[in-house]
Amino acid sequence: MNAVSLAEVLVRPDVWRGAAATAGVPVVRSGFAPLDAELPGGGWARGGLSELLCAGSGIGECSLLLPALASVQAEGRWVVLIAPPQVVYAPAWAERLDLARLLVVAPETQRDRVWAAEQSLSSGAPGAVLCWAPQVESTAVRRLQVAAATGGALGFLFRPESAGREPSAAPLRLQLGATPEGRLAVRMLKRRGPPCAETLLLDMSSRLMRSVAHESADLAGVAPAGAGARGLAVVSVA
Amino acid sequence: MAQGRVLLADAAAQRAGVMAGVGVSSARALLPALSLRPRDLARESAAMQAVACWAGRFTPRVSLADDTVLLEIGRCLRLFGGLRALVATIGESAASLDLSVALAVAPTPLAAHWLALSGVAVVCTSPARLAQHLDPLPVTLLPARAAAALQGFGSTTLGAARRLPAAALARRIGADAVCLLARAFGELPDPRPDFVFPEQFSMSLPLPAAVEHAPVLVFAARRLVAALSGWLTARQAGVRRATLRLRHVSGETALSLGFSEPIADAGRIERVLRERLDRLTLTAPVESLCLDALEVAARPGHDGALFGDAGGERERMGALRERLGARLGETQVVFPAVCNDHRPECATRCGAQPEASPPLSSALLSSLLSSLPPRPLWLLAAPESLREVAGRPYRGGRLDLLTGPERIESGWWDEGERGTETGAVDVRRDYFIARDAGGRAVWIFRECRAPGGWFLHGFFS
Numbered sequence: 001m002n003a004v005s006l007a008e009v010l011v012r013p014d015v016w017r018g019a020a021a022t023a024g025v026p027v028v029r030s031g032f033a034p035l036d037a038e039l040p041g042g043g044w045a046r047g048g049l050s051e052l053l054c055a056g057s058g059i060g061e062c063s064l065l066l067p068a069l070a071s072v073q074a075e076g077r078w079v080v081l082i083a084p085p086q087v088v089y090a091p092a093w094a095e096r097l098d099l100a101r102l103l104v105v106a107p108e109t110q111r112d113r114v115w116a117a118e119q120s121l122s123s124g125a126p127g128a129v130l131c132w133a134p135q136v137e138s139t140a141v142r143r144l145q146v147a148a149a150t151g152g153a154l155g156f157l158f159r160p161e162s163a164g165r166e167p168s169a170a171p172l173r174l175q176l177g178a179t180p181e182g183r184l185a186v187r188m189l190k191r192r193g194p195p196c197a198e199t200l201l202l203d204m205s206s207r208l209m210r211s212v213a214h215e216s217a218d219l220a221g222v223a224p225a226g227a228g229a230r231g232l233a234v235v236s237v238a
Numbered sequence: 239m240a241q242g243r244v245l246l247a248d249a250a251a252q253r254a255g256v257m258a259g260v261g262v263s264s265a266r267a268l269l270p271a272l273s274l275r276p277r278d279l280a281r282e283s284a285a286m287q288a289v290a291c292w293a294g295r296f297t298p299r300v301s302l303a304d305d306t307v308l309l310e311i312g313r314c315l316r317l318f319g320g321l322r323a324l325v326a327t328i329g330e331s332a333a334s335l336d337l338s339v340a341l342a343v344a345p346t347p348l349a350a351h352w353l354a355l356s357g358v359a360v361v362c363t364s365p366a367r368l369a370q371h372l373d374p375l376p377v378t379l380l381p382a383r384a385a386a387a388l389q390g391f392g393s394t395t396l397g398a399a400r401r402l403p404a405a406a407l408a409r410r411i412g413a414d415a416v417c418l419l420a421r422a423f424g425e426l427p428d429p430r431p432d433f434v435f436p437e438q439f440s441m442s443l444p445l446p447a448a449v450e451h452a453p454v455l456v457f458a459a460r461r462l463v464a465a466l467s468g469w470l471t472a473r474q475a476g477v478r479r480a481t482l483r484l485r486h487v488s489g490e491t492a493l494s495l496g497f498s499e500p501i502a503d504a505g506r507i508e509r510v511l512r513e514r515l516d517r518l519t520l521t522a523p524v525e526s527l528c529l530d531a532l533e534v535a536a537r538p539g540h541d542g543a544l545f546g547d548a549g550g551e552r553e554r555m556g557a558l559r560e561r562l563g564a565r566l567g568e569t570q571v572v573f574p575a576v577c578n579d580h581r582p583e584c585a586t587r588c589g590a591q592p593e594a595s596p597p598l599s600s601a602l603l604s605s606l607l608s609s610l611p612p613r614p615l616w617l618l619a620a621p622e623s624l625r626e627v628a629g630r631p632y633r634g635g636r637l638d639l640l641t642g643p644e645r646i647e648s649g650w651w652d653e654g655e656r657g658t659e660t661g662a663v664d665v666r667r668d669y670f671i672a673r674d675a676g677g678r679a680v681w682i683f684r685e686c687r688a689p690g691g692w693f694l695h696g697f698f699s
Contacts, residue, residue, distance in 0.1 A: 058678040058697030062615050078555050086616030089696060090574040090586035093615060095607040098600040099575055100592055103555075105562055106570045116562055123561075125554035178677030 025192075028154060031067025034200050040172070040192040044068050049121075049145040049155040051170040053163055053189070057085045059178035060204035064186075065156060066096045069128050072154060073098050077127025080105060080120045083113045085132050085158075114140045121147035121155050128154040142169035164189055245277055281444065288441055289337065290433045291465035294472030295504075296328060301347070301430040306354060308347050308430060325361060335461050344368060347430055348422040352379045365424050372422060373397025384415035396422075435472050439531035441465055442485075448523035452515045455484065455524060459511055460504075462529040467504035469531075476500025476537035481530045482511065486522040493518070496568065498556040498591075500535040506557050513564035576603060580648045581665050582617055582695060611644045612671065614681040614696030621693035624682065631682055631692035635675025642670030643684070671698070 009015055027043030029036055036042050044050060054061045069079050078101045081088065088104055103126070107113045110133065117131040121144060131144075136159065148155035157170065164175055173189040184204050188196040244265050247256045254269040265272055282305075289307050293300045296318070299310035311324060318324040325341060332339045342353035343361040349372055353360055356379070360371050375396045377388040387410055393399045399407070400419060408416045421428040443462055449455055459482060470477055478500050484491040493514050501507065563571045572588035578597075579585050598606070607613070625632045647666045667683040674680055681696035 056676065056678065057616060058680060058699050059676070060679070060699060062699040077551065084616070086697065087619055088574050088586065089582065089614055089617040090576045091607050091610075092613035093574065094576050094600070094603050095613070096604070099573070099603075100600060102574060103559065104572050104574055104588070105566065106572070107566050108570070112566055116566065119561055120558060123554055123558045125551060125558045180675070180677045182673050182677045182679060 028068045028071055030064070031071075032064070032202050035064075035186060035202060038188060038191075038196050038198070038200060044154050045172065046154060047149045047152040048172060049141070049148045049157060049170045050172040050174065051141070051157050051159055051163075051168055053159050053161050053173065053175045055161050055177050059176060060182075060184040060202075061158065061176050063204045064176070064184060064202065065128075065130065068154065070096055072127035073101050075127060077101070078103060078125060080126045080129045082116050082120065082129065082131040083107055083133065084130075110135060114144065117155075117157070118143055118147045120151075121153050122150045124151040124153070126151075126153055128156070130156045130158070132158045134160055136163075138166060138168060145169045145171070244274075284442070287436075288443070288461060288465040291435065291439075291441070291472075292331075292335070292461075292468040294435060294468035294470075295331070295464070296324065296468075298472045300433040300472075302433050303347070303351055303430070306351050307433075308351065310347075311343070321361065321363065331464070335464050336457075337461075344371070346422060346424045347428055348418065349424070352422060355379060369397070369400075369423060373400075380411075380415050380418060384411040387411045435469055439466055439469050439477075439534070440528065442526055442528035444526040445524060448525055450520060450523045452518040452520050453512075455527065456508070456512050456515050459515075459527055459529070460508060462527060463504050463507050463511065466529055466531060467502055467507065470502035470534070470537075473534075474537060475534050476502045477507070477531045477534050479531075479533035480507070481532055482514075483528040483530070484520070484524045485526045485528065487525060489522070491518075491521065491524075496560075496563070498559050498563075500537045501556075502537060506560065509557070510560050510564045513561060517565065576607075580646050581663075582613075582646070583663070583665075584649070586617075611641070611669075612698065614679075615699045616697040618695055621683070621695045624692040624694055626692055631672065631684075633674055633680075633694060637672040637674050637680065637682065640671045640673055640679070643668035644670075645686075646683075647686075667693075669695070 025041035025048075026046045027039070027041040028046060029043040030039060039045075052061055052064075073079060079097065080103045082105045084104065084106075090099060093099060093102060105116050105120075107116050113131060113133050114136060117129060117133075120126055120129045129148075133140075136157070141157065144155060144157060161175065161177075164173070168190070170190070172191050175187040175189050177185040177187075179185055179201065182204070184202045186200040186202060242262050244251075244256060244258055244260045244262065246258060247260075247265075251265075251269060251272060254272075256265045256268050256272065260268075262274065265274070286302055286305070286307065290300050290302055293307050293309050297309050297311050297314050299313075301308045301310075309328075311321075315321050315324060318327055321343065325343060329339070329341060340354045340357050341359055342350050343363065344350040344353055345363065345365045345368055349362075349368055352375055353362075353371060356375050358371065358375070362368055362371050373396055377385045377394060377396060377399055379385075379396070380388070380399075388394075388399050391410075393402065396419065399411075400423070404416065417426060420426040441462055443458060445458055449458065462482075466477065466480070476497075476499065478497050480495045482493045482495065484493070493511075495507070495510050495514065497506075497510065559571055568590055572590065573592040575587050575589055575593045577585050577587045624637075627636070631637045645666075645668055648664075650664045652664055666686040668686060669681060669683045672680050672682050679698035680694055681698065682692055682694050685691050685693065
């Protein structure tokens, strides 16, 4: 039997030790302070696959990522959406992201989805890859995690809530739900470092609460005269 | 074999005593199972053309001499990181194409030619030491008459021949042979005509045996791709569209290859090709391949960056798009763009190429859009009809209206004509943002035209 000293084991890259392991990981800030405080390293890890288990489409799961995607694009990198659940409505995306750096891939089969995600992550070209995969095998998740680590991109995998019961190779797993008031409830099922028992409630409704003074602005028409002249107001709805 | 004599014998034949120059009948006597193939000069010259094109990857100055390809590499050493690295790269590239080559480097083209023919893998760059490498070579490299004469008076190596008095030697073996010697040793200039890279690239490769499985063709096609890549590099061009034709006994299958930008990188072309071939089921065995470059464009050189590598990212992204497009189909890889139309169905345009010059900059577009009421990230492909309970929309529970109404009324000109198939219709709707029982924010509208009713149209995600 080979005697392996503890020091030798600890230097292995696949061994991590509690809180110390999260230091020094390059991250992209999520844009939500309470979430950043709980995410290992203070943001979404570059070169890491994050699993988002959602109760359904439309609870604010994309808005959760938009600030991080915008900062990835600000570095001049691309964002790739693979198999989005619905039609991408360009005006809404253009408001937060630069469409000139957004690629949408719509593979038909489950196998092609995983393949496309793996290719995109490992190529090192895009800065962030979002993949929607209702059924994905645990070996495929592991492959995606390896691909993300190779390419150094932010990898997000959207899975149904039921997948939370299966083990997964993703270093970060978040369960997302909506409260009846429309806030996003984020529970960390798994993260590097000590576990987090708390459920974070993030307010996503500010994107909905905006009234517009002048009814229609022609897209190709006048340039905005400035923030004041646009007459934005935030109204609160009880 | 040609003219009744063996030209080249493989290792098994050589063990039986069949050597180059042996007559066909003696060869058959030595080895009854011998399989003889006639020399096919046309195919040989086509293969040499392909090798010359491939060599264009390393240097633009290539010349063909009989059955040898000469590369002038003095001026491109820096590009490839030195002589040793360049020779290693050429060797690896040739090995990956399954070409067996004998490489030699020398200061004069003829010396390199002779060294390569003799199978002396020498790398000699100094003219002063050239003689040391050339002297032991046999005189048989010279024209047959001169070689016979030299052997007749006991000089079997080039070194021995050169030690003879020059004037007498010229009289005895001919001025031409003396001239060749002087050229090889660098005493006379030796200008060579450059190989002219063809204007159009169209190259075919007969397969040694018919192939029935498409993925196997990737290996065969590599030589064609390598030749195309070398040809493009030498012409400083890139290919945007190419066709690989798979020829069957009767008929052919054409595979069209598209690239996001003019490229010359063999690896990238090969990856796209591999995706296409992996998915292909052959209808008949393939006898030969033919690669044509259909659309070739000049490829601007790009500046290397001292810090970071912005150009590299663009290139990697292009390569990724090609790969995805080659396997999934071009229509499945799209770039969304905003259309100037208020109707939600018509506000998104998905292009196969990113919009080259969008009418509005991203920042301006973003600020204009943020002055409109909020829009959902996801749109349903077709509006979903909702139940109405007590005058309120209902979907698994009552929907609470948060903001609205926002009237969208547009598109009367589309009514009735091309309406239904493009999804562009005359709309008159009042849009609301609502929240369902599960806390999800949805985009719903009330149809203002008969018969009315509530519809779900999108999710704020």
